[in-house]
Amino acid sequence: MISGMTSSVCLRDFTKDFFLKQEKRLTEVYPGLTLSILYRYLEGYGVERQMSLDHLFDQVYTPGPHNLWTVFFQQMEQGVPLEYIIGRAYFYRSEFYVNQHVLIPRHETEILVEFVLAEMKRLALESPDDLKVCDVGTGCGAILLSLMRDSHRTVQGLGIDLSLEALKVAKRNDFYLRFTRSKNSHSRFLLSDRLSEVTEKQHVIVSNPPYIPWSFAKENVHPQVKRYEPHMALFLPDEIYEQWFTEFFQQVDDLLFQGGVFMMEGHEDQLENLLKILQKCSFKQVMIVNDLTGRSRFLKALK
Numbered sequence: 001m002i003s004g005m006t007s008s009v010c011l012r013d014f015t016k017d018f019f020l021k022q023e024k025r026l027t028e029v030y031p032g033l034t035l036s037i038l039y040r041y042l043e044g045y046g047v048e049r050q051m052s053l054d055h056l057f058d059q060v061y062t063p064g065p066h067n068l069w070t071v072f073f074q075q076m077e078q079g080v081p082l083e084y085i086i087g088r089a090y091f092y093r094s095e096f097y098v099n100q101h102v103l104i105p106r107h108e109t110e111i112l113v114e115f116v117l118a119e120m121k122r123l124a125l126e127s128p129d130d131l132k133v134c135d136v137g138t139g140c141g142a143i144l145l146s147l148m149r150d151s152h153r154t155v156q157g158l159g160i161d162l163s164l165e166a167l168k169v170a171k172r173n174d175f176y177l178r179f180t181r182s183k184n185s186h187s188r189f190l191l192s193d194r195l196s197e198v199t200e201k202q203h204v205i206v207s208n209p210p211y212i213p214w215s216f217a218k219e220n221v222h223p224q225v226k227r228y229e230p231h232m233a234l235f236l237p238d239e240i241y242e243q244w245f246t247e248f249f250q251q252v253d254d255l256l257f258q259g260g261v262f263m264m265e266g267h268e269d270q271l272e273n274l275l276k277i278l279q280k281c282s283f284k285q286v287m288i289v290n291d292l293t294g295r296s297r298f299l300k301a302l303k
Contacts, residue, residue, distance in 0.1 A: 029079045029224055044086040045072055079224050092146040093207040103233045105142040109208055111291050112265050113146045115208050119261040123203050124153040134158040134205035136194055141170035148181045152270050153267035155252035164191055189196055195251035205252050207264040213238045245277050253281040256303040268296040
């Protein structure tokens with residue numbers, strides 16, 4: 001613990017001592033955390049705050065209430081996700097600014113990006129038009145901006161979220177990553193409950209929606225996720241769960257071009273029921289798609 005400490009020590013030595021003394025608890029809160037990974041997060045924290053990384057860990061560190069490193073270690077003791085502490089998360093091929101208003105993008109969602117990029121490649125061969133791609137529940141914009149970055153065709157991207165604060169984060173990332181995509185591609189962001197404010201048809205609709213019922217979350221979601229990440233982006237009340245997706249899938253059905261594709265991430269325990277709802281729409285093909293571990297992870301529908 002660092003409270004009450006005033007003696008000066010080199011930052012590298014303090015970090016090592018901090019980690020080793022609390023390793024069991026820290027690795028429970030931050031699964032997979034090692035000392036070398038912690039050093040990398042400290043570097044990211046420094047970069048985000050425009051600190052020089054030259055001899056970073058040889059700096060003399062004196063714990064104190066106004067010291068930025070003290071803030072870092074105190075937040076770790078509280079269990080704040082490391083990505084929120086440093087304000088950055090790596091996803092697919094880019095770094096994204098994140099804060100408490102958006103979900104931290106997960107590595108497993110990168111597989112969704114890869115699947116959708118393959119569908120976009122197919123669509124590009126079938127149509128000479130720019131591809132219209134809509135990301136529902138865009139959060140920090142990680143999915144949409146990654147798709148736009150790696151598309152071989154000009155993309156008109158639309159990011160949708162019900163949270164105004166999340167859209168501010170997405171727009172910030174869009175600004176900093178605008179040079180990573182085709183100069184003719186354009187993006188815009190819209191405040192909307194699912195697709196209720198969208199009028200233009202889309203070639204691709206992709207989503208990582210709030211797919212966890214509250215009753216399921218009580219026992220199956222990591223406590224730190226429930227404590228720190230935005231509930232609006234994670235959970236749905238049990239009593240509206242099916243109706244919420246019934247309405248959403250119908251909106252998707254109405255807004256996809258013929259030949260278009262819809263893909264969303266979900267939880268393996270919920271996907272069979274969601275598939276049955278999706279099958280009631282007019283898609284020509286619907287299916288569950290497994291992730292690389294063979295677990296059910298995604299829904300896919302072809303118009």
